[in-house]
Amino acid sequence: MSRIAFILLCHKDPAAIIDQAERLTAVGDYISIHFDARAKPEHFAMIKEALGPNPNVAFAKKRIKCGWGEWSLVEASLYAVEAAVDAFPRATHFYMLSGDCMSVKTAEYAHEFLDSNDCDFIESFDFFESDWIKTGIKEERLVYRHWFNERNNKWLFYKSMEWQQRLGLTREIPHDIDVQIGSQWWCLRRETVEAIIDFTKRRKDVMRFFATTWIPDETFFQTLVRHLVPGKEIQTRTLTFLMFTDYGMPVNFYNDHYDMLVAQDFLFARKISPEAKELRARLGELWASEDVDFRISGEGRNLYKFLAGRGRVGRRFAPRFWEAEATLGRHRELMIMVCKKWHVAKRLLDQIKQRVDVAGVEYLFEEEGTPLPDLGGIQSSLDKRARHRRVLVRMLYDVYQTDRMILCMDPSNLDLLQDFMSDRSTTKVLEINCDFSDDYLAGHAKRTGLAGDHTTDDQLDRLVPTLRNDLHHELDRIRDQDYENYHRINESGDPEENADALARFLEIDRNTALEIMQIHYLFSD
Known part of the structure; x- marks a missing residue:
């Protein structure tokens, strides 16, 4: 031995x-x-x-x-x-x-x-x-x-x-x-x-x-x-x-x-x-104990990072001096869809692009594999995209030859949202407020590394309410900004009211908006 x-x-x-x-x-x-x-x-x-x-x-x-x-x-x-x-x-x-x-x-x-x-x-x-x-x-x-x-x-x-x-x-x-x-x-x-x-x-x-x-x-x-x-x-x-x-x-x-x-x-x-x-x-x-059964899991670092970050809100990327006066352009319109369930925002964007003449990009600042044109390397990593965010978005306007564009964004990226909302362009926000079941949050914890296959039910029961409060907190931080061009649709809301909010956000007729919002699988998990 x-x-x-x-x-x-x-x-x-x-x-x-x-x-x-x-x-x-x-x-x-x-x-x-x-x-x-x-x-x-x-x-x-x-x-x-x-x-x-x-x-x-x-x-x-x-x-x-x-x-x-x-x-x-x-x-x-x-x-x-x-x-x-x-x-x-x-x-x-x-x-x-x-x-x-x-x-x-x-x-x-x-x-x-x-x-x-x-x-x-x-x-x-x-x-x-x-x-x-x-x-x-x-x-x-x-x-x-x-x-x-x-x-x-x-x-x-x-x-x-x-x-x-x-x-x-x-x-x-x-x-x-x-x-x-x-x-x-x-x-x-x-x-x-x-x-x-x-x-x-x-x-x-x-x-x-x-x-x-x-x-x-x-x-x-x-x-x-x-x-x-x-x-x-x-x-x-x-x-x-x-x-x-x-x-x-x-x-x-x-x-x-x-x-x-x-x-x-x-x-x-x-x-x-x-x-x-x-x-x-x-x-x-514990060191001197015998016959202890350990349930090994590997989410310690991710879990600590998540829990330690509650209540600590700071800027993730400081603006660079050469971007301080950069702007997307007064004549341009940027529409940001904020949603924690990425698949829901992607479905909605897909339906919008089928019916409305507008360019759209999925989770540009959160997902490495987001489909993008070659922009000379500035699009090659999430760090570069966030660091040169305004330059990147301006280049996308030019590549797509448009002055109107939709971006999907995670609500945790308040610093990026604040930056774009302070731009001289016309910038709008559509909050997509989804429902979160306990099972979904437990699955989310495992997908993001906050829990593992061996995490006990008791540990998940303690983690799920913290996760739910965290998601609510992210949206509350955005709502507290009191943006002028702010719209909201709710998974459990009335389809007619959701269609009105979408119509205002996209500046489209109400019937088209209602047709989009009536897609039966839009909020499905």
Whole structure:
């Protein structure tokens, strides 16, 4: 059976570290601790006194002053790993943790999982080809030498890189390695860890290279594992569940996240808030439990994003300076049909185009596959369409050789709607207000990744009212704008009244509008 040696990097909260170490080792596993040399000496003394007698606890042979983004984090990890290899000969796996991590499964489940998967778990994506790095410098992390910390010495960090650029002091990456990148939270087999330790002793050139790269904890182990282990023995994923906010900050988990966390296909989660006492207690008890049946689902990230966004309304795309004075044209008319059920709006648009001489485009800003003419690449992605929205729509007017056009839009895109409604063109809105049954909302949750096949009925029962309120809230936000040219049709409304609203919106005769609204399958799901 597998035995795990946890590699714990920490720098604060000695009481929590002691609790974590005692809990993880109580079931027969091990832990090797590196406590930051910058931390208070009395805190380390407290940890040593409490855990020193525990034979399943080891300490890094040397303590390093760690800094974010620096080689010191990798160096500290290596010291802790070497201590674990020496102290725990029966350890089969080595699992990197921080003081903010906690288990979200039982030890029994974790051991069975590792026994049935003979591989290393580490994110490792091609550094240059992947889009893992979203913002900031990329190639510069490797080809220039970094002696200063960007957070503590920003001026020196960028000035030293600037001088290297001016003097052409780029360097070669060791020729026989392909640099990889990924999360620093890995789980590796013993033979892999021993091969890494041996490599660090043999290849001083590689060690010197990584020692002056920027943020090497995202590249060092990731690269060496790919270099030393056959690809078929690597799963490019982490076993630690973690998420980031829209602003690139780690998400903290609180007491009400317990059900979501234990349902994810991960063994640990990061970061558990220090204030989440109840969550910490429940997860702590869970690790030592036996015969627990976990219903695994994969909607955690989508569900968190949905729930965290309630009540937070912000602009998704800021206007670009070159579009500030752009306009669709005073002589043009833009008619926007707002509907949450996309298939309903598409049917209505199809019926309109069959009877009225007007151009129409389906969900231009929401659906990647919306049929569009070639517009020189501006239509190639949703991000580009939204970023250059007025330019894009002007081009569509020109391509279709018309001054009247209909767009379908999701009610969640209030920022786009506001932008178009503020244009000098004549802009109208038709709200298509649909009914939403519980079954439809449950299906919607699964289609959008908020629920999975293993989501329980109780979880769906709690989610459905939130979804319904959210859909109502989206429409209320639009109605609160009090637009002048605003019209509404209702699924449960009177066909005659719906026809009147459609006739005003399209400026067509009432009989044609009534003919369109009497299509029996218009609102069918």
